Amino acid sequence: MFWLLFILSIFWVIILLDFIRGFRSIESIDDITPDHSRELVSVILAAKDEKASIQQTIESLLHQKQIQFEIIAVNDRSSDSTGAILQKLADKYNQLTLIHIENLPEGWLGKTYALSQGVKISSGNYLLFTDADIHFSPCIISKAISYMKAEKADHLTAAPNLKAHSISLKGLISFFLFGFGYLKRPWTANNKKNKGGMGIGAFQLMTKECYQSVGGHDRIRLRPDDDLALGIRIKKKGYSQRLVTALKSLAVEWYPSLSSALRGFEKNAFAGLNYSILMALLAMSGVIISQVLPFLLLFSSVPKVQMISAANIILLFYLYALTTKHLTTYSRWIIVGLPFFALLFVYMLGRALILTWVRGGIMWRGSRYSLKELKQNFKDTEED
Structure with a gap:
């Protein structure tokens, strides 16, 4: 577990450097x-x-x-x-x-x-x-x-x-x-x-x-x-x-409201992952491992796991704070809710995935669009 968190911390350092340069632009x-x-x-x-x-x-x-x-x-x-x-x-x-x-x-x-x-x-x-x-x-x-x-x-x-x-x-x-x-x-x-x-x-x-x-x-x-x-x-x-x-x-x-946000994300959450079930599952598991697990392992009985978990959490808070500062007007204190919001995001994405799959498409503005035609249009626009 220590080495997983160590690799994650290196990943977040790289992302942090990219965020700093990116937001400056x-x-x-x-x-x-x-x-x-x-x-x-x-x-x-x-x-x-x-x-x-x-x-x-x-x-x-x-x-x-x-x-x-x-x-x-x-x-x-x-x-x-x-x-x-x-x-x-x-x-x-x-x-x-x-x-x-x-x-x-x-x-x-x-x-x-x-x-x-x-x-x-x-x-x-x-x-x-x-x-x-x-x-x-x-x-x-x-x-x-x-x-x-x-x-x-x-x-x-x-x-x-x-x-x-x-x-x-x-x-x-x-x-x-x-x-x-x-x-x-x-x-x-x-x-x-x-x-x-x-x-x-x-x-x-x-x-x-x-x-x-x-x-x-x-x-x-x-x-x-x-x-x-x-x-x-x-x-x-x-x-x-x-x-x-x-x-x-x-x-x-x-x-x-939160309920309207969950309904709204139904139309584009799956689209943002190229209508790929594999990508959606990887995204959900990735969020849990990288942004929830460090908070849980902070209570580990192994000191070095606690320390690397704390390092990951500090990096996550810093990245979240940068995003909040540059792209919203929200209080910076919102960063303390990161693990809960991560789980809420996983729920939202999983819900959108299941509903899209069960319905065979999406409902938007009173019309239904099949998953087949959405995928084909996505493929056409990406290849053009």
């Missing part, structure tokens, strides 16, 4: 002074049953300053009052154009199809894809355009403040970000020599030429992780990409 655009831009930005969002948030999202977009913009909202088969709210806003504000989708064509996810339809009527040379539950500060788009031009980037994606109310939900979100960090290494988006790409659905700004060149949403039509898939395609095609944070300028309540 991710800049914040919250406090930059934007230049006034005459570029027209087409803001495109898809909304399905978003009556609780859609009006505040649209209104925060309408208050953007120092930028020319149009908003294209796509009502994706909503069964609540989302369509009526959007129609009322569209009648009042000429910057807002509304598209209603009644039927979803075969072979598309609702969101990817909705966004692709929004692009078709867009007029801007820049496209900003976002979600229907985001709050935007008044100058965030102009800041992003200014930064993007200064960096000569074709694509910019920004990490928002992920608001959460309960400790358990904050823990699950922060642990997900921690795991995402060492598995996907998001900062590689800022390294021109690295093919690693990144895309965050809350804020994806790109030139229209870049979007069209990589095939747009048509190439990722059945990807539940469409934001990440689009960002990866952009980077692989050789375009310049930047990942930034905007914790003061963008905010979203990712999920209102």
